[in-house]
Amino acid sequence: MISAMERGTLILRVEGVSKKFTGLMALNGVNLSVAPGVIQALIGPNGAGKTTLFQIISGVLPPSKGSVIYQGEEITRKAPHEICARGIARTYQRIRLFPNMTVLENVMTGCHVHLKTGVFWSGFYLPPVRKEEARARQKAKDILDFIGIGDKADLPATSLPYGQQRLVEISRALASEPKLLMLDEPAAGMTPREGQTLAGKIKEIRDSGVTVLLVEHDMGLVMDISDRVMVLNYGLVIAEGAPVDIQEDPNVIKAYLGAANNHA
Amino acid sequence: MKRLAKNTNFQVAVVLAVLPLFVPEDFFRFLCLGAIYSIAALGMSLLLGYAGQISLGHAAFMGIGAYTTAILTTQYNCPVSLAFLASIVASSLIAYVIGKPILRTKGFFLALATLGFGEIFFVFTSRTDPVIGGLVGIGGIPYFSIAGYEFTSYTQMHYLYWAILLGLILYAQAMVRTRTGRAFRAISVDELAASSMGIDVAGYKLKIFVISAAYAGIAGSLLTTYLSMTQPYGFRVDLSIFLVLAVIVGGMGNLWGAVAATVALTWLKDEQLSQYQEYSALIYGVILILILVFVPNGLGSLRGLFVRRAKAGTDEAAI
Numbered sequence: 001m002i003s004a005m006e007r008g009t010l011i012l013r014v015e016g017v018s019k020k021f022t023g024l025m026a027l028n029g030v031n032l033s034v035a036p037g038v039i040q041a042l043i044g045p046n047g048a049g050k051t052t053l054f055q056i057i058s059g060v061l062p063p064s065k066g067s068v069i070y071q072g073e074e075i076t077r078k079a080p081h082e083i084c085a086r087g088i089a090r091t092y093q094r095i096r097l098f099p100n101m102t103v104l105e106n107v108m109t110g111c112h113v114h115l116k117t118g119v120f121w122s123g124f125y126l127p128p129v130r131k132e133e134a135r136a137r138q139k140a141k142d143i144l145d146f147i148g149i150g151d152k153a154d155l156p157a158t159s160l161p162y163g164q165q166r167l168v169e170i171s172r173a174l175a176s177e178p179k180l181l182m183l184d185e186p187a188a189g190m191t192p193r194e195g196q197t198l199a200g201k202i203k204e205i206r207d208s209g210v211t212v213l214l215v216e217h218d219m220g221l222v223m224d225i226s227d228r229v230m231v232l233n234y235g236l237v238i239a240e241g242a243p244v245d246i247q248e249d250p251n252v253i254k255a256y257l258g259a260a261n262n263h264a
Numbered sequence: 265m266k267r268l269a270k271n272t273n274f275q276v277a278v279v280l281a282v283l284p285l286f287v288p289e290d291f292f293r294f295l296c297l298g299a300i301y302s303i304a305a306l307g308m309s310l311l312l313g314y315a316g317q318i319s320l321g322h323a324a325f326m327g328i329g330a331y332t333t334a335i336l337t338t339q340y341n342c343p344v345s346l347a348f349l350a351s352i353v354a355s356s357l358i359a360y361v362i363g364k365p366i367l368r369t370k371g372f373f374l375a376l377a378t379l380g381f382g383e384i385f386f387v388f389t390s391r392t393d394p395v396i397g398g399l400v401g402i403g404g405i406p407y408f409s410i411a412g413y414e415f416t417s418y419t420q421m422h423y424l425y426w427a428i429l430l431g432l433i434l435y436a437q438a439m440v441r442t443r444t445g446r447a448f449r450a451i452s453v454d455e456l457a458a459s460s461m462g463i464d465v466a467g468y469k470l471k472i473f474v475i476s477a478a479y480a481g482i483a484g485s486l487l488t489t490y491l492s493m494t495q496p497y498g499f500r501v502d503l504s505i506f507l508v509l510a511v512i513v514g515g516m517g518n519l520w521g522a523v524a525a526t527v528a529l530t531w532l533k534d535e536q537l538s539q540y541q542e543y544s545a546l547i548y549g550v551i552l553i554l555i556l557v558f559v560p561n562g563l564g565s566l567r568g569l570f571v572r573r574a575k576a577g578t579d580e581a582a583i
Contacts (some may be wrong), residue, residue: 031346058460060456061376079459079464080456080459080460081459081460081461081462081463081464081465082463084459084460084462085462089460089461090460092457096454096456096457096460097457098450098453098454098457098458099448099453100449100452100453101446101450102519105446107450108443108446109447109450109458109461109463110461111443112446112447112461112462112463113461113462115443117442117443117444118444119444119468119472120441120471120475121476122439122442122443122444122445123435123438123439123444124435124438125438125441127443129438129442132443133442133443136443138349160478170462176461176462180312182537192454213359260493
């Protein structure tokens with residue numbers, strides 16, 4: 001159990017979160033504490049409730065029970081745009097880029113919360129607006145360069161190969177300058193080589209002070225870069241700890257390899 | 265200078281400015297009407313073409329602008345320019361009030377809700393005899409004037425309407441280039457992803473609804489001073505559909521395309537087919553189907569066959 005003092009320093013706390021869909025307990029009393037500046041992985045077999053937990057933290061779905069506390073503030077029933085404004089950005093397992101925009105425009109859309117111009121004033125296109133737009137454009141370009149797809153900036157976003165579209169989504173999330181970045185299977189659809197490059201980038205993002213919450217099926221990648229790992233199975237937390245401990249946890253092995261392994 | 269010559273806004277402005285030197289004044293009747301309807305179509309283009317929200321009741325916002333100007337000038341002796349401003353306020357305000365509940369709905373339901381609003385406006389104006397003239401409407405509305413200068417000839421009105429339109433298209437172009445435009449385009453394709461990126465979807469929808477209603481209100485006010493009268497039948501669902509059609513024909517998200525389509529459709533409606541008024545729904549339907557089958561991106565997209573387009577999304581002159 002964590003002490004009260006430690007609690008204050010946590011960036012994210014999920015407390016007793018349950019989510020019931022008709023006839024299915026997707027999450028059952030899940031607790032999760034994330035310290036700032038770490039890569040916290042969330043793993044588990046298909047249907048374990050990882051994405052559901054992401055939906056609840058980012059405000060897409062309300063929980064049936066429990067609460068989500070971000071930097072000491074309860075954000076359980078806030079709208080997604082309010083949560084994003086507080087510094088939580090996410091990507092989606094099923095890519096959700098804006099198909100009617102270029103790569104650069106997608107990333108610039110990520111800058112939204114840091115731009116000030118209101119709807120009415122944007123039409124006058126006064127010097128402050130131009131400056132703000134130029135800054136957003138530059139920031140988006142810098143992020144694309146950092147991620148390594150700067151040369152794709154002016155292409156239609158959905159014309160890129162799958163793996164690169166994921167990189168655009170990550171860039172778009174980064175553009176909102178999050179304190180907590182939630183990545184839902186960022187390496188899916190990538191070649192092993194692309195996955196390795198991405199792993200390096202995620203570490204760099206962490207080292208710049210951004211906390212990363214990671215759902216990923218590629219165990220090699222998870223064990224390689226994560227500081228902490230939480231394992232979900234059928235909506236229950238079955239293990240939590242450092243990667244080395246998780247790999248040897250009998251409950252985890254059982255969940256992944258199935259009951260048949262027990263008889264051995 | 266070279267850059268200016270390639271600018272669509274500049275090209276159109278020059279053509280419209282010199283046109284009165286070459287063509288008879290009578291020709292401007294439909295160009296004036298075309299400009300007025302185009303202003304409303306621009307609002308619809310922002311709402312439908314950029315933000316992806318439909319309204320089948322926008323004629324009512326034109327009507328609100330028209331009736332505000334008509335009532336204020338004929339019954340309260342208000343100067344036309346002041347009544348014009350009041351029209352913008354009135355249509356925006358009513359859009360704000362009804363937009364809040366209506367915009368919770370999407371797609372077909374939003375179409376139905378706005379259609380219903382348009383019908384309510386028609387029933388209200390046609391049954392309110394003593395104040396606003398019922399089905400007969402209001403007549404004797406003065407010409408548009410600014411500080412005592414009256415716009416009476418077609419040529420004068422031509423310059424007035426197109427100048428206003430140019431200002432409004434510049435405003436719209438600037439808006440869609442900024443954060444606001446990206447938010448609209450994001451909402452039009454994926455509301456969930458938009459809100460995850462920090463965009464207040466409900467707020468933006470309401471704002472674009474109000475702005476497009478303001479455009480309609482401006483058009484309605486100008487129309488009533490142009491025609492010198494206003495009546496309920498002028499603002500029924502066929503006009504709302506006309507505006508939607510203009511945006512689709514001109515191309516979603518193509519502002520000048522919407523203007524070109526509106527002028528062409530106005531010419532068709534008022535000059536060529538005015539004796540077949542009762543078939544308008546049929547004719548619009550056929551045009552809509554032909555466009556969707558053969559030029560799904562609108563006639564504005566054909567411009568690319570003649571003019572080398574700049575990179576996707578950054579072509580500032582063409583939006």
